[in-house]
Amino acid sequence: ELTDLEQLAALLSSSTAKAQLKTIDTLSTLGTSGETVLMEFLSGADNAPIWVKGKAFLILKASESPQVQEFLQRHYPQGIVALNSDRDIDYSSLQELLMVQKFQEADRLTLLKMCELAGESAIGRKWLYFSEVNRFPRTDLRTIDTLWLAYSEGKFGFSVQRELWLGVGKNWEKLWPKIQWRTGKTWTRYPNEFIWDVSAPRGHLPLSNQLRGVRVMDSLLSHPVWNE
Numbered sequence: 001e002l003t004d005l006e007q008l009a010a011l012l013s014s015s016t017a018k019a020q021l022k023t024i025d026t027l028s029t030l031g032t033s034g035e036t037v038l039m040e041f042l043s044g045a046d047n048a049p050i051w052v053k054g055k056a057f058l059i060l061k062a063s064e065s066p067q068v069q070e071f072l073q074r075h076y077p078q079g080i081v082a083l084n085s086d087r088d089i090d091y092s093s094l095q096e097l098l099m100v101q102k103f104q105e106a107d108r109l110t111l112l113k114m115c116e117l118a119g120e121s122a123i124g125r126k127w128l129y130f131s132e133v134n135r136f137p138r139t140d141l142r143t144i145d146t147l148w149l150a151y152s153e154g155k156f157g158f159s160v161q162r163e164l165w166l167g168v169g170k171n172w173e174k175l176w177p178k179i180q181w182r183t184g185k186t187w188t189r190y191p192n193e194f195i196w197d198v199s200a201p202r203g204h205l206p207l208s209n210q211l212r213g214v215r216v217m218d219s220l221l222s223h224p225v226w227n228e
């Protein structure tokens with residue numbers, strides 16, 4: 001006969017992502033025994049979505065138990081996302097900001113990292129040309145997207161924005177209200193009117209300034225990486 005804890009552990013590795021997130025919430029209320037299940041889940045060669053693992057990681061990270069902190073330090077000193085880059089870009093500070101849920105700073109840093117990815121002139125300019133975005137390596141876009149997904153319960157990231165954009169037939173006017181970048185005729189004002197936590201609608205972050213038009217965002221969401 002299975003104990004409650006064993007049942008929760010089984011649920012954690014077998015159910016849908018949504019049920020897994022709920023199970024993690026339940027486990028987070030059970031003290032040390034819940035933490036043990038979460039640590040086993042994290043280190044298991046499990047093919048759960050990255051944001052399910054991210055949620056388990058964040059719960060463990062908030063724990064005061066020295067054993068848990070030692071476990072995290074040993075296995076995930078920088079976080080759970082592998083920071084792959086084809087251009088030697090260091091994404092560790094982006095991972096740090098996202099894992100402490102500093103989404104506004106992470107949003108700024110995301111733009112800076114993409115400027116680094118684009119090269120010297122973009123670093124100076126502090127914004128992107130669509131032609132630079134077209135040439136972004138898949139590896140780096142995948143890393144940035146995975147970082148946003150992992151620490152937002154799967155709510156934020158370019159791939160989420162792309163999914164919503166395809167869902168409205170690539171109609172930008174329909175996308176803006178869905179991700180709360182515009183309400184009626186009014187653009188959401190940067191930065192204070194944006195929602196800088198996971199209570200935001202899906203796809204709300206990261207931001208792409210629309211001051212110079214949609215071409216950069218079009219390039220981001222049309223990039224071949226998302227067809228993989």
Ligand code: UYC
Pocket residue numbers: 127181182187188189190207208209210211
């Ligand atoms: N801003 O309104 N935005 C800025 C957004 C627009 C404007 C930065 C997003 C509309 C100006 C970010 C939306 C608009 C600046 C964003 C939004 C406008 C600025 C900082 C909803 C006027 C000062 C990073 C679509 C009607 C900077 C950056 C400048 C900044 C994001 C105005 C992240 C998602 C059309 C005047 N806005 N932006 O890119 O360049 O500067 O002068 O999108």
